[in-house]
Amino acid sequence: MARVIVVTSGKGGVGKTTTSASISTGLALRGYKTAVIDFDVGLRNLDLIMGCERRVVYDLINVVNGEANLHQALIKDKHCENLFILPASQTRDKDALTEEGVEKVLKELEHMGFDYVICDSPAGIERGAVMALTFADEAIVVSNPEVSSVRDSDRILGILQSKSRRAMEGREPVKEHLLVTRYAPKRVEDGEMLSYKDVQELLRVPLIGVIPESDDVLQASNQGTPAIHLKDSDVATAYQDVIARFLEEERPLRFVNYEKPGLLKRIFGGK
């Protein structure tokens, strides 16, 4: 059975695509055959983050409309053997997505022997976002530690509970995970940001990880490399922890406490 995971948030710019890229890469690195689908039709980004934008020939909408088959549209990742990307169409809009079409694509991926399908949701609560979560078995809800992002995540959790197939058919509900991203322990300590505990208390969803705010993410995006590949980076380590927890391994939370810079660091500077 292919497990369908939606990465969603309601709000834009919180790190959904970064998370989709790193989670799918992480699962593929663990040996699972993984596909990642960009549902942001019209504002496609995932291909850039994955560094495959020059290899896009066919896209999700072509497959939905039967203009191309899935084999033609799936792009093999340049780093991982087991990872495939299904890009969004840049020239269409979200109305081109149909429930039947998406279901057909997911069924076909299952036939092809995929273990995990990651659906990278667009921002908002409209058609694209609803289509991305309709067939989900699990949801990773990405939230930044600030109130408007938390409110939007709450809204999307409500939509998961009402519009997902699992909810509509009265099956076991979608398994929810909370991922707090762009976390700055110093700003939390200074009282400028919600702590991850506050976010979790507000949303009441099990926490799967905390990703620290870091310049590395921007750098990784510009290079077209998922952040999880970065060497010696807190972000990469944090995403690896997320993968471990997702596969039900125990990992302590890291990068959530602010450490005062030591004397040497203060004298000699450095990041």
Next chain:
Amino acid sequence: MADASLQGKLIEFKGASLAVMTAHVRETEAVRLADALHMMLGGMPDFFAGEPAVLDFAQLASTPDRVDWTAIISLLRRYQVQPIGVRNLPDYLHDGARRANLAILGPEGISAERPIAPPKPQTPPPPAPAEAAPAPQPAAAASTAPPSTMVVERPLRSGQQVYAKGGDLVLLAGMSPGSEVIADGCIHCYGPLRGRALAGARGDTSARIFSTNFGPELVSIAGVYRTFERGIPQAVAGRSAQVRLSGSDNLHTLEIMPLQND
């Protein structure tokens, strides 16, 4: 929602809550009504800004032989009131009202007669914020059904709405800001109460709201409501608390008090 995922369903019926104004009409002579309205709102012809209204004739001073509905409706329209129906109208006048495209509503048609909050300086006047508007049906049928309790086990999320018709509502996992719960009876909330909670939606003044973690955006009992612009009172914020109506008849006030089980 003009969502294309609903394509195929060209029409869909859903229960909805509708805030609606009641106009108590004590006179059916259009000319005298026009005078009265002019006295009341002379300088503000668009005061009502298209609000829908139910015309209630319970307090009619004298029963006329016939009513000039066209005149009354065009008069109300001039003040941008949209008359949608009538109630408590003597039976022999129903035909005329129907011909004027007004709905005939039972006395319970748009929720029962209920007390309205005594005017507070900073709160807007009635209509009450959310009145339950169940599908018009004979009142007797509703009252014979046994009261039932609705239990919600999962957290209620922003944008979600629950209406416990005819009974109590129990929330086992709290509710988030931006959600709304309405019950005809009491509301019991285990966990954070953060959205809008409206108990006694059909006018039950003995309904109460209980919460183990008090912090709503709005509470209302039988239409008497309160918001918390200046924050939740210290004594109850984040703690166990109950909300109830005190006073009697037309002088109801909302009381919010801590519960002793902390």
